[in-house]
Amino acid sequence: MLYETPRLSPADHRVLAEVADMRSALRDAVRQAPTKWTLDLRRHLTASAIAASNTIEGYEVDARDVADLMDDAQETVDVTEANRAETVAYQQAMTYIQSLHDVHDFAYSKGLLNALHWMLQGHHHPPKPAGQWRRGPVFITAVGDPHATEYEGPHEDDVPVLMGELVDWLNTGDTDSDPLVRAAMAHFNLVKIHPWADGNGRMSRSLQTLLIAREGVLAPEFSSIEAWLGMPGHTWDYYRVLREVGGAVYSPKRDTSPWIRFNLRAYHEQTQSVQHRVNRSNRCWIQLDERRDALGVTERQVTALHEVAMTGRVRRSRHERAEGISEQQALRDMQHLMRRDLLTPVGNTKGRYYVPGSSYPQDVLATAAARHTIRDPYESLT
Template sequence: MRHDLRHVVQQSPTKWTADLRRSLTASAIAASNTIEGYRVDPVDVADLLDGERDAVDASEENKAETLAYQQTMTYIQSLWDVPDFTYSKELLNALHWMLQGHHHPHRPAGRWRRKAIFITAVGDPHATEYEGPHEDDVPGLMAELIDWLNQGDLQADPLVRAAMAHLNLVKIHPWTDGNGRMSRSLQTLLIAREGVLAPEFSSIEEWLGLPGNTWEYYKVLREVGGPVYSPQRDALPWIRLNLRAYHEQTQRVQHRVKRSTDCWLTLAEHTERFHLAERQITALHEVAMVGRVRRSRYERAEALSNQQAVRDIQALTKAGLLTPVGNTKGRYYTAGPAFPADVLRIASRRHTITDPYQQ
């Protein structure tokens, strides 16, 4: 499935592939942050990635966490095809600084923790659900993990190996905060380093962030991890969960790719009818796929001047293809009364996700 998806992505028009990459990245960031209690809608995350901080209706804390995770993910995405890449203490701590540096020194970032770590049970701050290894053991455990990342089990299936990297890092819990997101990021990096799909198409963070899946994710982590650091425990339930996550998320991405492709091609069929420039399809495609577009986003996507972007959006609005929503500062555009109904039907097309391992 993943090799087939790679072929489809490589053969697709560059413009909508870039749009899809951005959307998948935003969904992964939103989902992983949601697991930790920082909630920003994926569409707003996409706006934040484009520098629209003032236009996004979210708390400053949530915005800061989103932008920090975006910085981390952007760097990870740049590492997937580096030929002389190696894992190191410095790399992991640098990634952690990108994620948590805005909390330093209140919550130390970019260095191993120097105190005990406890995970409390949901709803009961006095109940310990998991106790990480002693802080004096963290440097040695992390050195062992880094050696394994570089040299251990290299013949193992990359998807299984990536899942085990996630499990080992989150159970060592080497930092005072941000361990969950770092572990999920490390898993994404290992999958991407396999070379089949770029990180945006490889991450299972969106799947893990779905409410029912998040509950199961924590349940299996508790089952496999135990109440204290105990790496001798059976990891099979964890591998089973991850195999299901990989498969179901790949199905989700496949369906999204198909809808996105069909929307783009169908919009292209309407260019003559609406007297559209080819570049204007970009704005309409984003409306179809995510529900809205901002003028500034369209301007950057097509490398236009401000005046060109304004003229294009005004022309689309005058033609009834777009409808403005909100004031000047936070304004965005949704589908107008003349927006092609067939494109909207394609964008809202339903699909079924199946668990291939269910008996």
Template structure:
């Protein structure tokens, strides 16, 4: 037996309608935006999701460093080897999830979930089983007190049947329900079944992203709520609602409305945040295009300046890949921007990156830092 879909009240349905409108607006905005910077934005959002989800589990790598790791800049990132390994493993799983969003004959299966788990946790095998159901009992400790039990998962003997039931539901259950509600329930059921010895939280959040992305409204990079969940206050609420709804042991008869409501709040507010980011990014691009002639820069160099405005820095390797240049061309462009005072080089050799120089347009930097207000849809 799985945790069941709740009945939605008037407020839930109103919030769902608002999310649909916001997501449609965001999809339109992304489609109209210049391809170059939307590719950068997709990578930045993926990096933020990976950084946030790993942070929830205690692995801390800044989103900008995650983006560098995604570009192959392992030696340039100042993080422990353990944190780098966890980041790259999550990137591997996330990349595969993103590739599945439009597969025409897609089906969920136990094999798919175990394969995703291997991508995420295979570097720990065989010390910790990866890609296989756990073979022992599982006990989750309370935050800050390792002796206090927060949750006990179902017995290992039940896992094949429970996971079979979950896979069947993912393929054929409650298909008339809104995709965001189904995704939230997929997350809840997987994390409460807790089928693996480690990595269950990240797998559950990844599954939620996949279910949403399969809904087809937005690309996976724009669909994840992991960045929102990784914010400190939100992470605390996330654990709190999982405890309250899930119960101290596997209890699928419990009311799941508060969990779905929490996830709808997350979807609404994360979509607001991404929408504001798209607006800022587009405005920065337009302002840099307007300033290009006065600074004597090419359109491809705008890509580097845009990355600095939005992310705070750019590396030669990132610029090289974005503009499909060879190393010499990318180096010459960045040196020219540095000589013009638009960029400032920081660090040496592999660790070198570029930040805004003394002549970088202040208006663009102000636009990139433009504050926004995020509303609570349930407070309306």
């Protein structure tokens, strides 16, 4: 038996309607924007999701370093080998998830879920078995007390049957529910079954992202709420709601309404955040493009300047891959921007990146750094 999808309250329905309106507007805005910076935005959103999900599990890698590792797993980035391995593994799984968004004969299966788990956790196998159900009990330890059990998963003998139920539900269950609600329930049921020895949290968040991506309203990169979940205060709330709603043991008759409300707030606030970033990014691109002649740069070099504004830095290697140019062409672009004091190098040759120089337009940086306010959609309804 699985945890059931709850009946939504009038407030839930209003929040869902607002999310739908914002996502539709965001889709239109991205379609109208220059392709170059929207590709950069998609890369940033994917990197932020990967960084946040790994942070929840205790692996700390800056989203900008994640973006560099996404381009090249061997990129010279100052991270530990453990953090590099976790980042590359998650990026591999996320890339596959994103590629599934428009597969016409797609179906969920135990094999698919185990394959995704292998992508995430295969580098830990065999000490921590990957791509196969756990063969023993599982206990979630309370924070700060290694002897206290916060949650005990179902018996290992019950896992295959429960996963069969979940796969059936993923394919045919609650199809009248809003896709965002179904995605949240998929996350909850998978993390409560806890079918693997390790990596259950990341797999559950990945499954939620996959269901949202399959909805098809937005490109897959815009579909994850992992960046929101990875914020410190939100991470604490995430664990609290999982604990309070799920119970101390597998209890599928419990009311899941608070979990759905938590997720609807996450969808809403994450969409607000992405919309603000799209607006800032678009304004920065226009400001840079309009003064291209005055700055003495090409459109290709504007792309590098735009990335610097939005993320704080750019690497020669990423500029090379993003523009599809040779190493020498990318190096000449960086040297030209340095000569005009638009960029300043930081670090040695292999690990070097570039930050805004003394002549970088300050109004563009101000636009990129513009503050915004995120509202809790439920507070605005009271």
